[in-house]
Amino acid sequence: EDKVVQSPLSLVVHEGDTVTLNCSYEVTNFRSLLWYKQEKKAPTFLFMLTSSGIEKKSGRLSSILDKKELFSILNITATQTGDSAIYLCAVDTGNQFYFGTGTSLTVIP
Amino acid sequence: DTAVSQTPKYLVTQMGNDKSIKCEQNLGHDTMYWYKQDSKKFLKIMFSYNNKELIINETVPNRFSPKSPDKAHLNLHINSLELGDSAVYFCASSQYGTEGAQYFGPGTRLLVL
Numbered sequence: 001e002d003k004v005v006q007s008p009l010s011l012v013v014h015e016g017d018t019v020t021l022n023c024s025y026e027v028t029n030f031r032s033l034l035w036y037k038q039e040k041k042a043p044t045f046l047f048m049l050t051s052s053g054i055e056k057k058s059g060r061l062s063s064i065l066d067k068k069e070l071f072s073i074l075n076i077t078a079t080q081t082g083d084s085a086i087y088l089c090a091v092d093t094g095n096q097f098y099f100g101t102g103t104s105l106t107v108i109p
Numbered sequence: 110d111t112a113v114s115q116t117p118k119y120l121v122t123q124m125g126n127d128k129s130i131k132c133e134q135n136l137g138h139d140t141m142y143w144y145k146q147d148s149k150k151f152l153k154i155m156f157s158y159n160n161k162e163l164i165i166n167e168t169v170p171n172r173f174s175p176k177s178p179d180k181a182h183l184n185l186h187i188n189s190l191e192l193g194d195s196a197v198y199f200c201a202s203s204q205y206g207t208e209g210a211q212y213f214g215p216g217t218r219l220l221v222l
Binding site: 034036038041042043044045048086088090096097098099101102104 | 142144149150151152153154157164199210211212213214215216
């Protein structure tokens, strides 16, 4: 059975901290792994990863994929209160997107 | 311009009713999706559809049916609504075959009384 598991389920940090969110997967056919940020409304796209070891970076956010160990991490440095959200990981198998349960991040001022 | 739009934004209805949620995308994508997000914020795919294939999550009751009048639209029709159908429903689209990311609509919050 294809599945995507995220950890931790929730995280509370102070502004300025660095956080690492984890996503592991077991799928029969891997095409890509995607990270999304969901605040109060719809998920918004952050990164798409297809190759191992190549870091994707956008401002204070970065992500990397390990296709051998079947996981990805999302790093956020110098966190701000605006980073508070649910971060979703999804794996595209070609005909389905499998989502993890998400990590709820709360950044305290 | 909104890339993926859904109507209505909110829907409150009685058990047993039939309702539809509309979704339109202007991104030129050829694959569209419906997701259900429950109160625990867990996002589950219900359907994915392109011109060639409808893929149904087998756990979705057959009271739910997607209807696509054209490539830019994928509507969700729900028969005989139940209390457990209360959730936020998201439409999304992507370009199949190019490993493109999905872009989500704003969601429709459905409340069944």
